[in-house]
Amino acid sequence: MMDSRPKNPAMEFSGSMTRYDPISPEQVAKLSQGGLTYAGFSEILARYGLSAGLVLHDSSRRFLHTYYADFERGVYGCLTVTREFLEGDSACLRALSSISKRGNDYLRDGDWDSYYGLSDPIAAAFSDVSGQVPLPLLIYDFGKRMRMFPPEQVFGIWIAIYRRIDYANGMWAPDTLEYVFKNAPAMEKPPAGENGLVRVYRGMGEMSMPPEKAISWSTDPCNALYFANHSGRGTQFAFADVAPEDIIAFLPGYSYENEVIVRPGSVRDIRYEDMFPAKLETYLKLSLPALPEFTSFGVQAWRLGYKKEGMMEFHGLGHILRVLFLSLIYFYGSGDSLNPFSSTEEFLALIDKLKGRPRLNIHFVNNRELHRPKRRPDYCNGQEYYVLRSIASTTDMFFCKLTRRSRYLTYNLQDPDVRAFETERAAQRYLDTHEDRMGKGNFEVKKVENMKLAS
Numbered sequence: 001m002m003d004s005r006p007k008n009p010a011m012e013f014s015g016s017m018t019r020y021d022p023i024s025p026e027q028v029a030k031l032s033q034g035g036l037t038y039a040g041f042s043e044i045l046a047r048y049g050l051s052a053g054l055v056l057h058d059s060s061r062r063f064l065h066t067y068y069a070d071f072e073r074g075v076y077g078c079l080t081v082t083r084e085f086l087e088g089d090s091a092c093l094r095a096l097s098s099i100s101k102r103g104n105d106y107l108r109d110g111d112w113d114s115y116y117g118l119s120d121p122i123a124a125a126f127s128d129v130s131g132q133v134p135l136p137l138l139i140y141d142f143g144k145r146m147r148m149f150p151p152e153q154v155f156g157i158w159i160a161i162y163r164r165i166d167y168a169n170g171m172w173a174p175d176t177l178e179y180v181f182k183n184a185p186a187m188e189k190p191p192a193g194e195n196g197l198v199r200v201y202r203g204m205g206e207m208s209m210p211p212e213k214a215i216s217w218s219t220d221p222c223n224a225l226y227f228a229n230h231s232g233r234g235t236q237f238a239f240a241d242v243a244p245e246d247i248i249a250f251l252p253g254y255s256y257e258n259e260v261i262v263r264p265g266s267v268r269d270i271r272y273e274d275m276f277p278a279k280l281e282t283y284l285k286l287s288l289p290a291l292p293e294f295t296s297f298g299v300q301a302w303r304l305g306y307k308k309e310g311m312m313e314f315h316g317l318g319h320i321l322r323v324l325f326l327s328l329i330y331f332y333g334s335g336d337s338l339n340p341f342s343s344t345e346e347f348l349a350l351i352d353k354l355k356g357r358p359r360l361n362i363h364f365v366n367n368r369e370l371h372r373p374k375r376r377p378d379y380c381n382g383q384e385y386y387v388l389r390s391i392a393s394t395t396d397m398f399f400c401k402l403t404r405r406s407r408y409l410t411y412n413l414q415d416p417d418v419r420a421f422e423t424e425r426a427a428q429r430y431l432d433t434h435e436d437r438m439g440k441g442n443f444e445v446k447k448v449e450n451m452k453l454a455s
Contacts, residue, residue, distance in 0.1 A: 049097050055069070146176065204235070204238065216260070216261060248261040290331070
């Protein structure tokens with residue numbers, strides 16, 4: 001039998017329950033691993049003045065699947081259906097009992113921001129029992145209570161709840177949305193194009209609603225791309241058009257995702273961008289060709305001074321490495337449209353031809369010892385090779401070696417310690433790799449032909 005449960009835990013921790021079924025005797029026995037019967041479960045709850053008939057269970061969830069849900073009194077709490085949890089010193093059951101007896105202050109005062117955990121969503125998310133509606137049951141409570149709100153408050157409460165839930169999992173009922181949208185205030189609409197329609201974008205993954213059913217889009221493709229990259233595997237990027245009269249709300253600004261709320265089924269002419277096939281099945285095929293270059297050049301990000309990002313920082317070492325790796329993946333895997341070269345050497349040769357041989361400005365650090373290289377083979381006349389030439393000197397001076405205190409150069413290519421490389425690429429990599437071991441100076445890679453080096 002196919003498992004219909006959400007594949008990603010994020011859809012449970014920050015998403016809505018998908019079933020609001022009263023817990024059954026079979027589910028009590030299964031959850032308690034045979035340690036409780038339904039009668040025993042009911043008896044324990046009754047000691048605290050609570051009713052087993054108000055316990056909801058969502059069998060499609062792996063975590064946070066069982067809740068006490070007294071809608072009338074506004075009493076909610078997550079339950080662990082085991083004898084140890086229920087018969088022990090259960091602070092959860094005591095708190096539920098206390099709120100049930102005295103009533104929910106937030107509900108009585110009409111403090112909807114606090115009742116739905118909108119004023120402090122982080123604290124609400126980590127509180128078992130606090131007089132606030134748990135995130136998995138926000139849609140459940142709002143759908144049953146919305147007609148009790150003053151009509152002018154309905155849309156404001158709904159959109160705050162809507163934005164708090166990352167994954168509604170298709171639980172916004174059509175009649176709920178119809179009532180909410182009917183009470184939406186007049187809001188500014190995004191500008192329409194020449195065809196009178198508004199272009200909207202949507203990024204999706206396996207955790208997203210399909211675009212045909214989605215009510216949330218964006219006017220900014222960058223915002224949509226963020227969701228394409230953060231909504232699980234199977235990345236897709238869609239764009240479509242919508243009539244201004246079908247737009248319910250527009251939240252401009254990048255921090256608000258330039259979000260557009262539309263009537264269900266109102267977007268027209270949905271199309272998909274041709275995305276790079278970054279899927280599980282193609283990951284190794286795409287990544288492996290890029291790994292040698294990534295390991296070679298990746299160390300330079302650290303040597304250039306980039307630091308690892310902190311919690312609220314985004315453009316440090318990790319960002320540079322991600323961009324580097326993705327760039328290499330595109331270079332090797334994107335085909336003729338982006339990479340017309342048969343090899344990296346061919347690509348570098350074209351750069352040399354168009355711009356002259358590139359110079360590498362390297363910052364070196366003194367007082368580091370460089371291990372003496374392996375003895376190289378005797379090069380025959382007529383063979384080409386590459387050496388490191390100082391561009392800080394008016395005469396030809398070539399890099400030799402390091403002592404403990406200094407770097408020195410030589411005028412003589414036949415010096416046995418002159419660094420010689422079979423390819424230009426190898427010479428450039430040597431500079432990159434040994435940057436922190438050499439003294440200050442600027443070098444370029446020089447091609448040498450028809451000259452014999454000493455062995």
